[in-house]
Amino acid sequence: MERVLIEKTPNLVGKIVKLKGWVNIRRDHGKLIFIDLRDRTGKIQMVIIPDKEEAYKAAKEIRNEYIIEVEGLVKARPGGAKNEKSNTGGVEIEVEKLFVISKPEVEMPVNISEDNMNLQLETLLDNRTITLRNEKVKAIFKIYSEIISAYSRFMKSESFVEIKTPKILSSATEGGANFFKIKYFDQDAYLAQSPQFYKQAGAAIFERVFEVGSVFRAEPHYTTRHVNEYIGLDAEMAFIDGFEDVMDELEKVMQYVLSEIAKNCSRELEMYGVEIFPVEKIPKMKLTEALDILDKEYGKKMEEVDIDAEGERLICEWVKKNHQSDFVFLTHYPTSIRPFYSMPSSDPQYTETFDLLFMGVEIASGGQRIHDYNQLVASIKKKGLDPEQFNDYLDIFKYGVPPHGGWGLGSERIVQKILALGSIKEAILFPRDVKRLTP
Numbered sequence: 001m002e003r004v005l006i007e008k009t010p011n012l013v014g015k016i017v018k019l020k021g022w023v024n025i026r027r028d029h030g031k032l033i034f035i036d037l038r039d040r041t042g043k044i045q046m047v048i049i050p051d052k053e054e055a056y057k058a059a060k061e062i063r064n065e066y067i068i069e070v071e072g073l074v075k076a077r078p079g080g081a082k083n084e085k086s087n088t089g090g091v092e093i094e095v096e097k098l099f100v101i102s103k104p105e106v107e108m109p110v111n112i113s114e115d116n117m118n119l120q121l122e123t124l125l126d127n128r129t130i131t132l133r134n135e136k137v138k139a140i141f142k143i144y145s146e147i148i149s150a151y152s153r154f155m156k157s158e159s160f161v162e163i164k165t166p167k168i169l170s171s172a173t174e175g176g177a178n179f180f181k182i183k184y185f186d187q188d189a190y191l192a193q194s195p196q197f198y199k200q201a202g203a204a205i206f207e208r209v210f211e212v213g214s215v216f217r218a219e220p221h222y223t224t225r226h227v228n229e230y231i232g233l234d235a236e237m238a239f240i241d242g243f244e245d246v247m248d249e250l251e252k253v254m255q256y257v258l259s260e261i262a263k264n265c266s267r268e269l270e271m272y273g274v275e276i277f278p279v280e281k282i283p284k285m286k287l288t289e290a291l292d293i294l295d296k297e298y299g300k301k302m303e304e305v306d307i308d309a310e311g312e313r314l315i316c317e318w319v320k321k322n323h324q325s326d327f328v329f330l331t332h333y334p335t336s337i338r339p340f341y342s343m344p345s346s347d348p349q350y351t352e353t354f355d356l357l358f359m360g361v362e363i364a365s366g367g368q369r370i371h372d373y374n375q376l377v378a379s380i381k382k383k384g385l386d387p388e389q390f391n392d393y394l395d396i397f398k399y400g401v402p403p404h405g406g407w408g409l410g411s412e413r414i415v416q417k418i419l420a421l422g423s424i425k426e427a428i429l430f431p432r433d434v435k436r437l438t439p
């Protein structure tokens with residue numbers, strides 16, 4: 001008999017089926033044994049009655065998280081569908097045969113049978129290979145998977161070429177201190193803290209490129225939105241008329257990605273009590289305007305023309321209240337706080353760059369890049385850096401490059417915000433932070 005997936009059982013009432021999966025929980029009611037079986041498509045209740053002697057004997061030994069195979073009759077469960085969130089509330093399995101496929105050698109360190117586990121973050125992460133089995137935890141990664149695939153799908157439909165750029169670099173390209181140094185045979189190397197230079201090279205070749213790739217940041221952060229390894233959704237596009245083109249493209253990305261999640265992840269969203277609404281036109285404001293609002297409406301003054309995490313949260317609150325949008329583009333960041341490759345605005349104190357904020361945090365940074373070789377060399381010098389250090393990068397521009405720009409979008413923060421997860425680490429299978437290198 002072929003295995004049937006749990007989600008198919010409501011259409012198979014009256015049939016004998018074979019199911020395989022995990023024992024989510026076993027409950028005994030008098031002489032009856034109830035088992036909730038879990039597979040990749042959902043959960044279903046199974047009942048084992050004493051008359052089925054062999055199955056009953058086997059069921060008595062069963063504990064949570066045993067991996068089993070059963071054969072049984074699909075029966076309608078009157079009234080069952082209404083009071084359960086599960087997709088199979090309307091049916092149950094009357095078990096005829098039951099076999100153990102695999103079982104825990106030792107006691108489970110945490111109980112994962114309840115959808116709401118309420119574990120401490122450290123417990124959740126220390127026992128990651130087990131806690132990830134939990135239905136509600138797993139749902140995070142169904143949504144994450146949808147984000148990654150929807151992003152790629154959309155970028156390809158907009159004729160961006162998917163590229164993969166090296167993550168082992170010979171020098172700390174963009175400068176700064178947030179690089180991990182590694183041993184590379186007999187020399188030092190660095191882990192990429194962005195695909196910036198390679199994706200610009202890509203744009204100079206293919207016009208439009210995107211990458212879904214690992215980014216490493218050696219920042220000793222203890223926040224709810226930083227980890228030391230994350231997946232960046234990057235893009236770079238040539239022949240732009242200005243950085244508005246880049247924002248327009250990113251707006252379309254967010255519209256598509258969120259609509260795909262709404263369409264394909266309704267069960268997962270429901271577990272978190274979340275509804276996704278269509279993304280309308282994303283409001284834009286200059287960073288200086290945002291700082292004015294923070295000052296006037298919230299009495300918050302920044303020392304420099306820059307915004308901090310609290311400011312991002314407050315400005316999102318303001319935008320939500322006044323423009324009914326969960327997104328906002330902040331634009332024209334000062335030259336002093338943007339990388340040397342940022343295109344200056346007509347007022348050269350500012351740049352043609354933006355951040356995209358979503359539900360209180362930055363999820364992307366982007367802008368137009370300098371494409372003129374001499375201007376780029378001058379900009380490197382102005383930052384007090386040595387152009388010699390950027391020879392490989394500058395080679396891209398020596399031979400001519402069209403006007404271009406792009407973004408770096410953090411994938412995990414999107415999930416974190418959509419599901420209102422307390423920490424970004426909950427949106428990562430096996431997160432890496434300052435203290436955590438295992439599991």
Ligand code: ATP
Pocket residue numbers: 217219225226227228229230232362363364365408409410411412413424
């Ligand atoms: P922040 O100011 O929040 O530290 P950043 O400006 O340093 O972020 P960028 O270099 O602009 O980050 O990276 C682009 C995007 O990548 C960010 O908008 C964010 O979504 C994501 N990102 C950056 N750093 C991290 C990190 N340490 N952990 C998780 N995601 C990150």
Ligand code: MG
Pocket residue numbers: 355362364365
């Ligand atoms: Mg940024």
